[in-house]
Amino acid sequence: MAIAQIIIFISAVIIATFFVLDRITTITYNIKLGKDETIHSDLSFRLKSMLLIAFGQKKMFKRPIAALLHLAVYGAFLITQIELIEIFIDGFIGKHRSIWALLHGWQPTRWLYTITINMIELASIGALFATFAFLWRRNALKLPRFHKPEMKGWPSLDANLILLFEIALVTFIMMMNGGDQALQRMGAHHYHQTDMFVVSYPISMFLEQFSMNTVLFVERVGWWGHILLVLFFLVYVTYSKHLHIALAFPNTFFTRPEPKGQLANMPAVQKEVASMFDESMAEEPVDMNEELPSFGAKDVTELSWKSLLEAYTCTECGRCTSSCPANITGKKLSPRKIMMDTRDRMEELGKYKRMNGADEHDGKSLISDEYVSKEELRACTTCNACVEECPININPLKIIVELRRSMIMEEADSPQEWNTMFTNLENNQAPWQFAQSERLKWTEELNN
Ligand code: SF4
Numbered sequence: 463m464a465i466a467q468i469i470i471f472i473s474a475v476i477i478a479t480f481f482v483l484d485r486i487t488t489i490t491y492n493i494k495l496g497k498d499e500t501i502h503s504d505l506s507f508r509l510k511s512m513l514l515i516a517f518g519q520k521k522m523f524k525r526p527i528a529a530l531l532h533l534a535v536y537g538a539f540l541i542t543q544i545e546l547i548e549i550f551i552d553g554f555i556g557k558h559r560s561i562w563a564l565l566h567g568w569q570p571t572r573w574l575y576t577i578t579i580n581m582i583e584l585a586s587i588g589a590l591f592a593t594f595a596f597l598w599r600r601n602a603l604k605l606p607r608f609h610k611p612e613m614k615g616w617p618s619l620d621a622n623l624i625l626l627f628e629i630a631l632v633t634f635i636m637m638m639n640g641g642d643q644a645l646q647r648m649g650a651h652h653y654h655q656t657d658m659f660v661v662s663y664p665i666s667m668f669l670e671q672f673s674m675n676t677v678l679f680v681e682r683v684g685w686w687g688h689i690l691l692v693l694f695f696l697v698y699v700t701y702s703k704h705l706h707i708a709l710a711f712p713n714t715f716f717t718r719p720e721p722k723g724q725l726a727n728m729p730a731v732q733k734e735v736a737s738m739f740d741e742s743m744a745e746e747p748v749d750m751n752e753e754l755p756s757f758g759a760k761d762v763t764e765l766s767w768k769s770l771l772e773a774y775t776c777t778e779c780g781r782c783t784s785s786c787p788a789n790i791t792g793k794k795l796s797p798r799k800i801m802m803d804t805r806d807r808m809e810e811l812g813k814y815k816r817m818n819g820a821d822e823h824d825g826k827s828l829i830s831d832e833y834v835s836k837e838e839l840r841a842c843t844t845c846n847a848c849v850e851e852c853p854i855n856i857n858p859l860k861i862i863v864e865l866r867r868s869m870i871m872e873e874a875d876s877p878q879e880w881n882t883m884f885t886n887l888e889n890n891q892a893p894w895q896f897a898q899s900e901r902l903k904w905t906e907e908l909n910n
C-alpha cells in the first residue's frame with residue numbers, strides 16, 4: 463500500500479512540475495517580448511517596496527474590511543505551507559506524520575509541532591469565513607467593481623473557482639486531521655499518538671461512531687484530496703489572475719522609483735520643444751542618416767517588459783476602475799481592462815511567435831476593437847487615480863499613454879478639437895490661439 467502511495471504521489475508531483483515549468487517558460491517568454499526598461503532604484507528601495515507592498519499588504523488597508531478578509535486568506539495560505547511540507551515528506555516516503563515522529567520525543571519540539579498544527583487549523587477556519595464573505599460580496603452583494611463588462615465569463619468564473627478551491631482545501635484539512643485523531647484513539651496501525659488539535663477534535667469525536675474502515679476512508683480522502691488539490695492549484699494558478707500570489711513579489715521589487723504617474727519624455731519631442739526655447743539648437747544640422755523616431759506603442763512588443771510583468775501580476779481587483787473618473791462617469795475606459803487586454807494580447811502574440819518564429823508577427827495590434835479601442839484611450843484624463851489605488855504598484859496609465867501616443871503621433875488619429883490644441887502648442891507654445899507677444903495683453907485692462 464505504501465509503495466502504491468509513493469508511486470502515485472511521485473507521479474502526481476512530476477506531472478504538476480512539468481505543467482508548471484512549461485507555463486513558467488511561456489510566461490517568461492511572453493514578458494520578454496517587451497522592450498528594455500531600466501529601473502533606477504537601489505536594493506534597499508526595492509526590498510522595502512517588496513516587503514511593505516507585497517508581503518506586508520500595506521496598500522490593501524486603504525479599504526480595511528477587504529484588507530482584513532484578504533489577510534485572513536493570505537495568512538492561512540502562508541502558514542498551511544508548513545503542514546504541506548510534512549504532507550510532501552509523508553508522500554515521498556510513504557509514512558504518516560513523519561515530522562511529528564521526529565519531534566515528539568523532546569517536549570519543546572513536541573509543543574512547537576502541536577502549536578503549529580493548531581495555528582494552521584485556526585487560520586484555516588479564519589480563511590473559511592473570509593472565503594464565504596468573499597463569495598457573498600461577489601455574488602450576493604454584487605459589488606459593482608466585480609460586475610463590470612470585462613469581468614463577464616472566465617474572469618468571474620476564475621474568481622469564484624478559486625474561492626471554491628479554498629473551501630475544498632479547508633474541508634480536506636479537517637477531514638485529514640479529524641480522521642487522524644479518531645484513528646489514533648481507535649488504535650489504527652501506523653497512526654502516531656499526537657496531542658490534541660482543537661478545531662478538528664470535535665470532528666474526530668463525530669467520526670469515532672463509524673467503523674475504522676470508514677474513518678480510514680475519510681482520512682485518506684482528506685489527505686489525498688488536500689495534496690492533489692494543492693498540485694492542481696499550482697498548475698491552475700499559472701493560468702489565473704491568482705498568478706499575483708507569486709508575481710506580486712518581483713513586480714513590487716521592480717517598483718519604479720519615480721513619483722507615481724510621472725510621464726516619460728519622448729527624446730525626439732523633447733529636443734523639438736527645447737529648440738523652441740533655445741534658437742541655437744534649432745540651427746543644429748539635421749543628420750540625414752538618423753533613424754526616424756517612432757512614438758508610443760501599438761502592440762505589446764513596443765511596451766516595456768515591466769508593463770508586461772504588471773499585466774500578468776494584475777489581480778483583477780478593480781480598485782483602479784472603481785476610482786477612475788472616466789469609468790465612474792460612464793465612459794468605456796476601465797484601467798483593469800487595459801491590464802487584462804495587455805495580458806491576453808501578450809498570450810496571443812507569444813503563442814503565435816513560438817509556433818511561427820520569434821521574428822514573425824500576426825499582423826494584429828493591441829490597439830484594436832478586439833482589445834483596447836481608441837474610444838477607451840481617448841477617455842483617459844491621465845489623472846493618475848488608477849496608479850494611486852493599485853494595491854500592488856501596477857501602472858495602467860503608462861500603457862494607456864504609450865498606446866495613445868502611438869495612436870496620435872504615428873496614426874495622426876485624434877479629434878479635430880485636439881488637433882487645434884496641438885497646432886496652438888506647436889505655434890504658440892500654449893493651448894490657446896494667441897501669439898506669445900499677446901499673452902500679457904489682458905493685464906493692460908488692469909492699468910486703465
Ligand atoms: S489615469 Fe486614466 S485610466 Fe487611470 S484613473 Fe485616471 S482617467 Fe482612469
Ligand code: SF4
Pocket residue numbers: 775776777778779780781782783797798801851852853854856857858
Ligand atoms: S491594475 Fe491594480 S488595482 Fe487595477 S485591477 Fe489590477 S491589481 Fe487591481
